Amino acid sequence: MTAGVEKENRVSDQFEPRLIGFLCRWCSYNGADLAGTSRMKYPPNLVPIKTNCSGRVDPTHIFKAFAEGADGVLIAGCHPGDCHYINGNYRTAGRFPLMQKMLEQLGMEHGRVRLEWVSAAEGDKFARVVTEFTEEIRALGPLAWKTQTAAELSESGRAASDRVEEAVPA
Amino acid sequence: MSDKFKFAMYWAGSCGGCEIAVLEIKDKILEVDANYDVVFWPAAADFKYKDVEGYDDGFIDVCLFNGCIRNSENEYVANLLRKKSKVLVAFGACATMGGIPGLANEATAQELKDLVYRDNPSVDNPDGVYPQETWTVPEGELDLPHLYDTVKTLAQTVDVDYFMPGCPPEAHQIGTVLDVVTAALKGEVALPPKGAVIGVAPKTCCDECERVKEEKKIAGFRRIWEFVPDKEQCLLEQGIVCMGPATRAGCGSRCTKVGMACRGCYGAPEGVVDQGAKMLSTLASIVDAPTPEEIAEIAATLPDPVGTFYRFGLADSLLRRAKV
Numbered sequence: 001m002t003a004g005v006e007k008e009n010r011v012s013d014q015f016e017p018r019l020i021g022f023l024c025r026w027c028s029y030n031g032a033d034l035a036g037t038s039r040m041k042y043p044p045n046l047v048p049i050k051t052n053c054s055g056r057v058d059p060t061h062i063f064k065a066f067a068e069g070a071d072g073v074l075i076a077g078c079h080p081g082d083c084h085y086i087n088g089n090y091r092t093a094g095r096f097p098l099m100q101k102m103l104e105q106l107g108m109e110h111g112r113v114r115l116e117w118v119s120a121a122e123g124d125k126f127a128r129v130v131t132e133f134t135e136e137i138r139a140l141g142p143l144a145w146k147t148q149t150a151a152e153l154s155e156s157g158r159a160a161s162d163r164v165e166e167a168v169p170a
Numbered sequence: 171m172s173d174k175f176k177f178a179m180y181w182a183g184s185c186g187g188c189e190i191a192v193l194e195i196k197d198k199i200l201e202v203d204a205n206y207d208v209v210f211w212p213a214a215a216d217f218k219y220k221d222v223e224g225y226d227d228g229f230i231d232v233c234l235f236n237g238c239i240r241n242s243e244n245e246y247v248a249n250l251l252r253k254k255s256k257v258l259v260a261f262g263a264c265a266t267m268g269g270i271p272g273l274a275n276e277a278t279a280q281e282l283k284d285l286v287y288r289d290n291p292s293v294d295n296p297d298g299v300y301p302q303e304t305w306t307v308p309e310g311e312l313d314l315p316h317l318y319d320t321v322k323t324l325a326q327t328v329d330v331d332y333f334m335p336g337c338p339p340e341a342h343q344i345g346t347v348l349d350v351v352t353a354a355l356k357g358e359v360a361l362p363p364k365g366a367v368i369g370v371a372p373k374t375c376c377d378e379c380e381r382v383k384e385e386k387k388i389a390g391f392r393r394i395w396e397f398v399p400d401k402e403q404c405l406l407e408q409g410i411v412c413m414g415p416a417t418r419a420g421c422g423s424r425c426t427k428v429g430m431a432c433r434g435c436y437g438a439p440e441g442v443v444d445q446g447a448k449m450l451s452t453l454a455s456i457v458d459a460p461t462p463e464e465i466a467e468i469a470a471t472l473p474d475p476v477g478t479f480y481r482f483g484l485a486d487s488l489l490r491r492a493k494v
Contacts, residue, residue, distance in 0.1 A: 055455075059447035063488040080462045093462030094454035097470040102450065105276065105476040107493030145489065 017071040017137035019046040021130070022057040026084040027119045028076035034123030042127040043134040046074065053077065055088025059099050062113060066103075066145050072112050072137040074129070079117040089117070111136050112143065175231040175355050177206035178222075179261075180251060181213060182244035183271045183321065184237030188262040189213040191338035192234070195345045205352050206232075210251075219247065225254050232351055234261040234334075238268050238485060239322040243315035252328040257351065257361070259368075260324040263337040263435045266367075267445075268485020270337070272321045273477060275484050275491035279317045319494065321485045332362065334369045337435035337482060340421050343369035367440075370420035374439045375432050379414055379423040381405065387458035390468050394429070405431050406456070411478055416442065416449035435482050444488045446479035 023029040029050045035042065051057055054077025062073050075096070077089045096115045103113060116129050181189060193199060209230055210217045233255035239245050252258055263269040274282060287293065287300050304313045324330050334347060347369045354361040362368055371378065383404040392409035399405060405412040405426060413434035414426065425432050438445035453472070459465045472478065480487055 059450045060442075060444045060488065063444055063447050067488045067490075090462050090465055091455045094457045094465040094469045095451055096454075097466045098450050098454050098472060098475050101470065101472075102446070102475040102479070105474070105492070106489055145493070 015138055015142060017045050017134055017142075018069060019072045019074060019130075019133060019137060020065045020070045021046045021048045021074040021076065022051050022054070022061065023048050023074075023118075024054045024077040024084075024089075025050050025052055027078035027082065028054070028116075028126065030120035031076070031118040031122045031126040034120065035127045036123075038123050040123055040127040042130045045134045045137075046130050053083065053085050053088035054092040055083070055085065055090075057092065059095060059102075062099065066108070066112070066143065069144075069146055071140075071143045072114070072133060074114050074116065074133055076116045076118045076126070076129070079119055082119065108143070109140050111140060172207055174207045175205055175352070176209045176229060177202065178208070178210040178230045178233040178251065178255065179213070180210065180233065180235050180237070180247055182235065182237030182248065182265070182324075183240040184262065184264045184269070186213065187338045188234075188236035188264075191262075191336075191341060192344060194341035195348070196341070198345050198348070201352075202348060205355075219250070222250055222254055227253055228256050230255040231355055232257045232259065234259050235324055236262040236265050236338075238264040238271050239318075239324060239327045240271055240274065241315040241317045245318075245322075245327055248324060248327045257331050258324075258328070259332045259334055259347075260330045261334050262339055263335055263437065263482045265324040266333045266335045266486070267437050267483040268321050268323050269435075269482050272323075272483065272485035273481070274321050276476060277492065278319045278494060283317075320491050323486050326485070331364055333365075333367045335367065335418065335435065335437040336369070336421060337433075339369055340424070342422075343420055367418070367437075370418050370436060372440060373419050375414040375417040375419050375421070375423050375426075375436065376404075378419045378421070379404075379426045379432075381426060383407070386456040388456055389458060391472055394431070399429055401429070405429075411453065411472070413445075413449055413479075413481075415452045416445050416479075433481050434479075437483060437486075445483045446476070446487055449479040450475060 023032055032048055054075055057075050065073050075092060077092055078084065080089060083089045092115065100113060104110060114133055118126050118129065179189065179192065208215050210222050233251050235248065235251060235258060237244065239248055260266045264271060283300055287295055288298065301314065303316055304311055350359065353359045381404045382402050384407060386407055388407065388409045390409055391411055394410060399408050399410060406414065410431045412426065412431035414432040416438065417432055417434045418436040418439045420436050434445060442448050454469045457465050457468050459468055476484065
């Protein structure tokens with residue numbers, strides 16, 4: 001899938017968002033499967049990761065995805081009331097607004113992280129969500145979290161060790 | 171100079187509390203004096219950077235480095251002390267994970283200067299005078315260190331041997347660590363493995379906290395000025411945001427003993443990558459309401475999640491700083 005995205009990058013100048021999707025194995029991952037087996041068309045930008053429950057998706061996973069280059073992160077789980085583990089998705093629902101607030105405090109645009117309930121029967125919803133999300137993130141542009149924080153860090157680090165070399169005769 | 175071991179301590183971006191904490195070991199400081207020569211300690215003894223520059227590489231046996239790296243001077247001295255020290259310890263919350271000054275990573279250096287020298291309501295600065303990095307006077311050019319946009323931890327700057335968190339590290343932990351290091355330098359015991367977090371306990375702050383803990387379910391967040399917290403019950407169960415579940419043990423839970431919520435100064439426990447993310451996860455999971463919408467509504471009432479969950483650890487978190 002990644003190769004496909006890169007190939008598309010070569011043939012057009014259009015920005016192709018890199019999206020990570022954390023999909024619960026009981027509902028949303030099967031919803032994604034249904035979209036595939038039903039031959040529904042949707043953009044190839046989302047890399048799906050199967051998790052046992054949307055409640056297992058720790059904010060650590062999402063922050064790491066952004067820190068390592070994702071432009072957007074989707075969390076999808078069972079509809080409220082349908083959780084295989086009774087209330088895992090209630091926890092997801094509680095974390096989401098706090099996490100969104102935290103990301104906004106750190107200067108990230110509102111729509112970069114998205115929470116959706118997708119059942120195993122909702123292949124069409126999965127395809128629609130991924131299509132919408134891809135277009136929304138395309139409109140927001142690249143996030144490039146790593147490069148925007150790394151440049152200043154490495155530059156100042158080099159300068160200081162050089163100055164020690166100068167001040168301290170070998 | 172005598173054949174005692176050589177001891178150095180330095181403050182970079184810090185408040186000076188770590189220096190006080192070292193003196194809080196009380197009469198143990200005499201043991202330190204019996205075993206070590208102080209060869210650099212700006213808060214306690216008159217040495218200059220020139221003196222340190224003149225030492226041989228590895229001359230200093232133990233260097234306790236406190237404070238974060240936020241300007242060119244901090245960074246220069248961090249590099250210098252790394253070169254001159256056999257054992258470099260990131261000492262205190264600021265050196266290990268950015269500490270309170272790490273919250274400056276929510277802004278840029280220019281935004282901070284604008285706030286401090288122009289926008290604060292108490293500022294009277296009609297001519298818009300800002301500090302300059304260089305200034306020419308008849309005697310020559312004066313300069314100040316360059317303030318960076320991003321606060322860094324010591325380990326993000328140089329190679330660090332050991333980490334000792336805490337704001338400040340507790341005196342009994344400092345005493346124990348100094349005993350171990352002294353014994354190791356004398357060849358009596360082995361030093362801990364490089365990169366170890368020292369002066370801490372293995373579990374979380376909750377493990378040391380003596381309050382009564384039952385099922386954690388809260389209907390909303392409360393602050394200690396709004397009500398009188400129960401003296402026995404877990405503070406988190408009373409709706410007070412207590413960082414205990416996402417914080418390393420080692421302090422003896424001094425804050426919760428006196429009714430103050432843990433603020434997280436000992437950093438993430440073993441195995442946790444990002445303290446703030448884990449605390450967010452914990453806190454939102456214990457909000458109790460009948461529908462996901464209501465849970466989300468209650469969770470969203472926490473006013474400042476970055477400042478609360480990353481009070482000491484923003485510079486060392488996965489995202490590290492706000493988007494520039």
